[in-house]
Amino acid sequence: MKSFEIKPVGYVSNEFNDPADRHGMKQKPSTITINDEYREALLNIGDCEYLDIVFWFHKSDNSRLTGKIPSGAERGVFASRSPKRPNLIGVTTVKLLEYSENKLVVTGLDAINNTPVIDIKCCDTSLFASESELNAVHSSILRSDPRIEIRNNIAAGNTESLLVKAGQLHGHFCPGLAMGVMAAAFAMKELGADSDGMENLLAITETNNCFSDGVQFVTGCSFGNNSLIFRDLGKTAFTLTRRDGNGIRICSRHESGERVHEAFPEFRKFYQSVVIEQNRSAELVSQYTRVALQRAFGTLTIPFEKLFTVSRVKAEIPAYAPIHESVVCGICNESVMKSRTTQNGDSFTCFACGGKEYGILDGSGIHF
Structure with missing residues (x-):
């Protein structure tokens, strides 16, 4: 099986030198220092309110396929956030508080001090929106461009x-x-x-x-x-x-x-x-x-x-569809295109009331 080489893009700094309560860790700020060679990758990162931090569990020395989660239930590692994984990769969504030069200050990170960071991505925050909010956004987009989904x-x-x-x-x-x-x-x-x-x-x-x-x-x-x-x-x-x-x-x-x-x-x-x-x-x-x-x-x-x-x-192309004047049928008193009536003086009769043949399109095609 092919192996892959992963290089850190930066490291985590915080007060936790060893794993602690995950929820407590998330409440505390952490600083991610990006290596100089990757500084350019931070361009406009301030536009991202939330970030996905991908990191390496550098103190996890073995892997398990199953284990107990905090509630005591047994789960497979793919259904948990255990650091003991086949590949020692962790992913956490954090809130970006501030950044300057090559340093990002975040909350929500459950990685310990000196954790190698292997990638950072701007988070897709649409996943956080409620269904009603997403529907409202979707409706707004379709109102301005009704065929956008079809076109895409x-x-x-x-x-x-x-x-x-x-x-x-x-x-x-x-x-x-x-x-x-x-x-x-x-x-x-x-x-x-x-x-x-x-x-x-x-x-x-x-x-x-x-x-x-x-x-x-x-x-x-x-x-x-x-x-x-x-x-x-x-x-x-x-x-x-x-x-x-x-x-x-x-x-x-x-x-x-x-x-x-x-x-x-x-x-x-x-x-x-x-x-x-x-x-x-x-x-x-x-x-x-x-x-x-x-x-x-x-x-x-x-x-x-x-x-x-x-x-x-x-192709032979017809002219743009004409806009026909509407009149009122003297028998059924319904509005009808003037071109679909017979006229007797000032009175108009629609084809249906007058018994005049008209085209029908049904499952057998066009007929009269």
Whole structure:
């Protein structure tokens, strides 16, 4: 097994030459003196209210895998703060009181005098916040930038987190949703694009199945913000384009379904029974949901190029969505777009009340 060399970056000074009551030690100030060669590493350390101090238990001469904690309970060393460890490393979070030159004065340290310090890190204080405080901060961030988490996950290639969130929109997890997430994340990253919900980024989807919900969530292009265009072509494919028409089209390979079935053979029989034959008993639906969940997240592990083809395209882009005047239907007395009415003199009748044909988008596509 490979060994590692660790060099101290500094040493602890305090009144405790031998181990004492840990809580009592934490109440007393300690000074950490940083070796001259590491002074530069202290730049702007005053910005950190709390620090994580990593040190070496230099007076601990043996290790144990189990032992008793102060309450008397037996615990494994990984579930305790015992200094008798496989590697004699201690970590304590301290409050920085003051610093000057190469000296840090802290409280909260339970290391004794002359303890070698091997690293110092600025502490992530968000862990100390209450759940309500964290929620308030999180809410404030999302109010100012609603797509920040989605954008960060796209940049990091974290399709699993994107799929988890897309499931909240879609209502369940399935391979189609996973493929939509994969395709959309790839296109967004490839174009270096993001949606502001103002029709400057458009998604043109060629199917109205689960795939499109993955596309809608990741791209931020939706029917509601007039950035999702549906072409009823029955293909598991979509195009992501800027308003200049320069875009990228991603289409599932014709063999992609078989690739997914081969990777998750158990899913096929439940899909056939529940989705195709519509046997919706509680037991079958429960089994289908369990297997679909496994297959959805498993789909993310299949290499992208085995599932999709990618091509650069010049897309035909519609004008910005018009704002239609609203009028009141003379029969139902409901407000309606003027463009969706028939007019007789000064009176307007909505298509529903007037019996006029209108477009419907449902599971079978667009029809009248």
